[in-house]
Amino acid sequence: MNAEVDAAVAEAFRSERGHIVATLIRVTGDWELAEEAAQEAFATALQVWPRAGVPRKPGAWLTTTARNHAIDRVRRNTVGGAKLRELAVLTPPSDAGLFDAEEIRDDRLRLIFTCCHPALAFESQIALTLRTLAGLSTAQIARAFLMPEQTLSKRLVRARAKIKNAGIPYRVPPAHLLPERTTAVLGVLYLIFNEGYSATIGADMIRESLSAEAIRLQRLLVELMPDEPEAQGLLALMLLHDARRTTRVNDAGALVSLEFQDRSKWDRGRIAEGTTILDSAMPRGPVGPYRVQAAIAACHVTAPTAAETDWAQIAGLYDHLVGLVPSPIVRLNRVVAIAMADGPDVGLALLADLEAEKALAENHLLPATRADLLRRLGRSEEAAASYRRALDLVATDAERRYLTLRLEELSQ
Structure with missing residues (x-):
């Protein structure tokens, strides 16, 4: 039972915490109080739910509990009388004000x-x-x-x-x-x-609730700003990436690289919606970074097979993206695209420039990329050394399993 409760609390934290904190900030006007009260509500759930059971609406239960914790904290504050009265006015006993979608x-x-x-x-x-x-x-x-x-x-x-x-x-x-x-x-x-689609740390590489929340909020933003093509571009980018979500990690919990993903399991509805939105947004004004990234994602998801991916077009899009967002990660992705289009030896030469700059010295993606290029060239010993360096730096279990498999393949 405790394992079930722990899982329910963890899921509620992923899916409901943002809403709870946002609602408490609206109600209390105190950011620190809202975060602390929300944290206390989850701690209370771990104590109460094993005895009382997981409530039918965990989010509502947690929000009400967090509000009560906030009231208790204000009550304990000798100068909190005015805030307590304000809190009582803003949150009627029925809690209707907390959950009225029309109001908030x-x-x-x-x-x-x-x-x-x-x-x-x-x-x-x-x-x-x-x-x-x-x-x-x-x-x-x-x-x-x-x-x-x-x-x-x-x-x-x-x-x-x-x-x-x-x-x-x-x-x-x-x-x-x-x-x-x-x-x-x-x-x-x-x-x-991105944190939901490809977590930066932890056991779960994919946190579906985060990426789903981002897509939901992005849809609201597009409705709020219908004349902003970059907002549409970002929505298209999210949908095109999310279409591949279920194929990115295998049953063993290891990352599956794009070339080995089962394309028959990609969400064709998401792909169709994303490409339609992108086609509408692309001609509208100077193309910004989100539309360029969406165009790159579209190249990947519309290719019938990995071998038929238009890497030359993707490399060209990355050339444009680097001019808009010259970050080390974007430049690294450009190196990968050029290597796929022109050969791994060309990619290695370009990678040397990034390595010399040290900006990604502690990021596992740099040695992992070098390892992959060396592997493609048949330089197994050098590739193995780079895979081991990447393993020293990687922060997610799924990527660690992927790199371990790659390293093991070299010794077979």
């Missing part, structure tokens, strides 16, 4: 726009939303940003303090203010999706 429309979208206020630094906007809404740990976010965890932690503290001290409103801004927050909001949703 979507607390999570409201939270994203609040986090993405232009008064905050761009990376702080994204990090704060990922921490508060998606429930990612500071370590996970720091890894996504390729920065020290301590640095990221300080940014989160400063961002919360600025929202409180500057009185930044908790709302979706009026239409004329939307454009100034578009880049940050898209960045937040993109990183939430």
